[in-house]
Amino acid sequence: MYTIEAEGLEKEYRIGLLSKRRVKALRGVSLRIQKGTLYSLLGPNGAGKTTLVKILATLLIPDAGWARVAGFDVAREAVEVRKRVGVVLGGERALYWRLTGWSNLWFFSQLYGIPPAEARRRIRELIELVGLQGWEHVRVENYSKGMKQRLHIARGLLNDPEVLLLDEPTIGLDPAAAREVRGLIRRIVAEGRTVLLTTHYMAEAEELSDRVGIISGGRIIAEGSPGEVKKIIGGRMVLVSLTGPPGEASRLAALLGARARSIDRVTTIEAVVEDEEEFIDKVLGEALRRGLRVRRVEVREPSLEEAFIKLTGGPR
Amino acid sequence: MNIVYHARVIKAVAVRDFKIRITYIPWIMNSLLQPIAWTLILVYAYRSIMGPGSSEALAAHGWAGDPVGFLILGQVLLSLFNALNWRAGMAIQRERWYGTLELILQAPASRIAVLAGSSLFGLVDAGWASFLSALAVIALTGATFNVADPLAAVASILLAAVGALSMGIGLAGLYVLTRSAGPIAVAIQHPTRFFTGSSFPLTILPAVLQYVGYAIPLTYGLEAVRRTMLQGAGLGDVGPLLYRLLLLSIASTMLGVAMVRWAEGVARRNGWLHTF
Numbered sequence: 398m399y400t401i402e403a404e405g406l407e408k409e410y411r412i413g414l415l416s417k418r419r420v421k422a423l424r425g426v427s428l429r430i431q432k433g434t435l436y437s438l439l440g441p442n443g444a445g446k447t448t449l450v451k452i453l454a455t456l457l458i459p460d461a462g463w464a465r466v467a468g469f470d471v472a473r474e475a476v477e478v479r480k481r482v483g484v485v486l487g488g489e490r491a492l493y494w495r496l497t498g499w500s501n502l503w504f505f506s507q508l509y510g511i512p513p514a515e516a517r518r519r520i521r522e523l524i525e526l527v528g529l530q531g532w533e534h535v536r537v538e539n540y541s542k543g544m545k546q547r548l549h550i551a552r553g554l555l556n557d558p559e560v561l562l563l564d565e566p567t568i569g570l571d572p573a574a575a576r577e578v579r580g581l582i583r584r585i586v587a588e589g590r591t592v593l594l595t596t597h598y599m600a601e602a603e604e605l606s607d608r609v610g611i612i613s614g615g616r617i618i619a620e621g622s623p624g625e626v627k628k629i630i631g632g633r634m635v636l637v638s639l640t641g642p643p644g645e646a647s648r649l650a651a652l653l654g655a656r657a658r659s660i661d662r663v664t665t666i667e668a669v670v671e672d673e674e675e676f677i678d679k680v681l682g683e684a685l686r687r688g689l690r691v692r693r694v695e696v697r698e699p700s701l702e703e704a705f706i707k708l709t710g711g712p713r
Numbered sequence: 714m715n716i717v718y719h720a721r722v723i724k725a726v727a728v729r730d731f732k733i734r735i736t737y738i739p740w741i742m743n744s745l746l747q748p749i750a751w752t753l754i755l756v757y758a759y760r761s762i763m764g765p766g767s768s769e770a771l772a773a774h775g776w777a778g779d780p781v782g783f784l785i786l787g788q789v790l791l792s793l794f795n796a797l798n799w800r801a802g803m804a805i806q807r808e809r810w811y812g813t814l815e816l817i818l819q820a821p822a823s824r825i826a827v828l829a830g831s832s833l834f835g836l837v838d839a840g841w842a843s844f845l846s847a848l849a850v851i852a853l854t855g856a857t858f859n860v861a862d863p864l865a866a867v868a869s870i871l872l873a874a875v876g877a878l879s880m881g882i883g884l885a886g887l888y889v890l891t892r893s894a895g896p897i898a899v900a901i902q903h904p905t906r907f908f909t910g911s912s913f914p915l916t917i918l919p920a921v922l923q924y925v926g927y928a929i930p931l932t933y934g935l936e937a938v939r940r941t942m943l944q945g946a947g948l949g950d951v952g953p954l955l956y957r958l959l960l961l962s963i964a965s966t967m968l969g970v971a972m973v974r975w976a977e978g979v980a981r982r983n984g985w986l987h988t989f
Contacts, residue, residue, distance in 0.1 A: 408984075410983070410984050411983065448984070451815075451984075454815075455819065455981075456815050456818065456819055456981065457981055457982075457984055457986075458978075458981045458982050479820060479821040480821050482819075484815075484816070484819050486815060486816070490811070490813075491811075491812045491813050491815070491816055492812075492813070493729065493733060493811060493813065495732075495733045495736040495737075496729065496732055496733065500729070500732060504725050504726075504728075504729045505816070505820065507721045507722055507724070507725035507822075508722060508725065508817065508820035508821075508822040508827075509820055509821065509822070510718045510721070510722075510821065510822070513721075536736075552816075
């Protein structure tokens with residue numbers, strides 16, 4: 398059973414009020430997400446992730462196509478969708494900084510029509526869930542980024558939603574705070590909710606997701622479990638670490654169509670290739686000819702990040 | 714159930730606005746002191762230019778009564794409108810400034826209930842400041858009033874406040890469509906001061922400009938309040954004014970509500986909700 402379904406979604410933005418310039422954000426996106434699973438949507442900046450989330454949250458009306466969330470059409474039955482969806486948009490804003498965490502949650506609980514006694518109980522539970530006990534009566538302007546993000550998540554869960562849409566919930570957080578938020582997301586999925594997560598962090602998606610979709614240029618270009626997506630690109634990841642004359646290893650990487658990363662004086666050439674032996678032979682032969690010394694050779698399965706880069710054509 | 718839900722939303726919005734408001738003490742001081750300062754400036758400008766003949770000059774335009782009272786009522790009601798312009802008018806726009814607009818609109822609550830909550834708080838907030846500043850200026854200047862029908866005076870004040878509120882709601886739909894709502898709100902205050910006759914009798918203006926004045930609900934409110942509080946007019950005398958004020962207020966409120974709904978649709982189609 399699918400909790401989120403979308404078919405042929407298209408969305409185009411006009412840039413400026415009078416300008417004729419238009420940007421196509423979605424070009425026929427179709428999506429199906431099963432109940433009680435976590436689906437990560439990965440994509441470079443401007444790929445259409447946030448547009449898709451906003452359509453599913455009823456904040457945008459698609460130009461073409463349709464989407465249903467919790468069984469209701471996002472355009473024609475927006476109020477029913479809103480009752481069943483929680484939304485957490487990234488960033489520090491979207492909270493009343495001059496109010497306390499409790500007052501923020503109370504205000505939004507009333508917008509969702511939660512009766513006062515139930516709202517108080519729910520807020521207490523959520524404060525505990527997100528670990529903000531002792532801080533609930535402190536103004537939000539005094540919270541750290543991580544605390545604000547946890548309060549955002551608590552707000553997104555106020556209406557006990559079937560579906561939670563998380564738009565880059567760990568953006569800008571330090572590793573410890575991001576880890577706390579990831580733990581929280583895991584608990585939310587374990588409660589049986591369906592979660593759509595957009596993120597730039599591949600490790601996060603790989604760690605949390607049942608399925609991932611890679612969106613680029615307004616289209617979903619790959620979809621499946623993290624393992625399946627890694628297999629879509631085929632081949633193996635080869636990493637060869639080299640030292641030698643400055644710049645020579647980078648030139649070699651360019652020649653072979655591979656990526657090069659330098660740390661101190663060691664440059665690592667990396668590429669996802671079909672025939673790893675042939676590639677290694679080529680690198681070793683060229684390295685010898687250019688006076689480079691081989692420090693390490695590693696062959697492994699590509700990570701989700703490497704699959705992402707290969708599929709989307711590299712970092713933007 | 715729906716009525717209870719809407720009432721809770723209205724209360725929650727009003728309480729939220731109150732809680733945020735009391736964290737800005739300088740704003741509160743400003744909303745008290747500004748009407749006092751403006752009224753005193755006008756009173757002394759009148760006195761210095763017209764001297765003791767200001768009563769006769771006003772009477773020549775159909776305003777027999779204390780000119781200081783005339784100015785106080787004009788300035789206080791104008792301040793009430795200015796406050797509501799910023800509170801009710803900016804109710805939706807302010808959410809954009811806070812970064813909460815998308816979350817408000819993502820909730821199933823009625824947008825009109827949200828607007829009503831902010832407007833209600835705006836009315837209370839602006840009302841007490843206007844009332845206290847009026848009392849302060851009366852005490853400072855010794856202005857005199859002539860109230861023969863207290864019911865008519867109270868009805869006029871209440872309906873003038875409703876008129877000011879309706880203008881705020883009417884402007885809310887306009888403000889939500891633009892990123893320049895702040896400058897527009899400022900720009901609207903001065904023509905309102907001019908066309909409503911808050912500082913001078915409207916009849917001093919050329920006829921064509923008076924028509925503009927009489928398209929504004931506040932103009933009728935001002936006239937009714939002045940007639941009942943300075944000239945001892947009764948309900949029968951100001952009835953036609955109040956009737957027109959009520960009609961214009963209803964029209965302005967309906968226009969504002971329709972505009973807010975329409976603006977939300979436009980913003981959802983064009984992706985403008987998040988723009989700041």
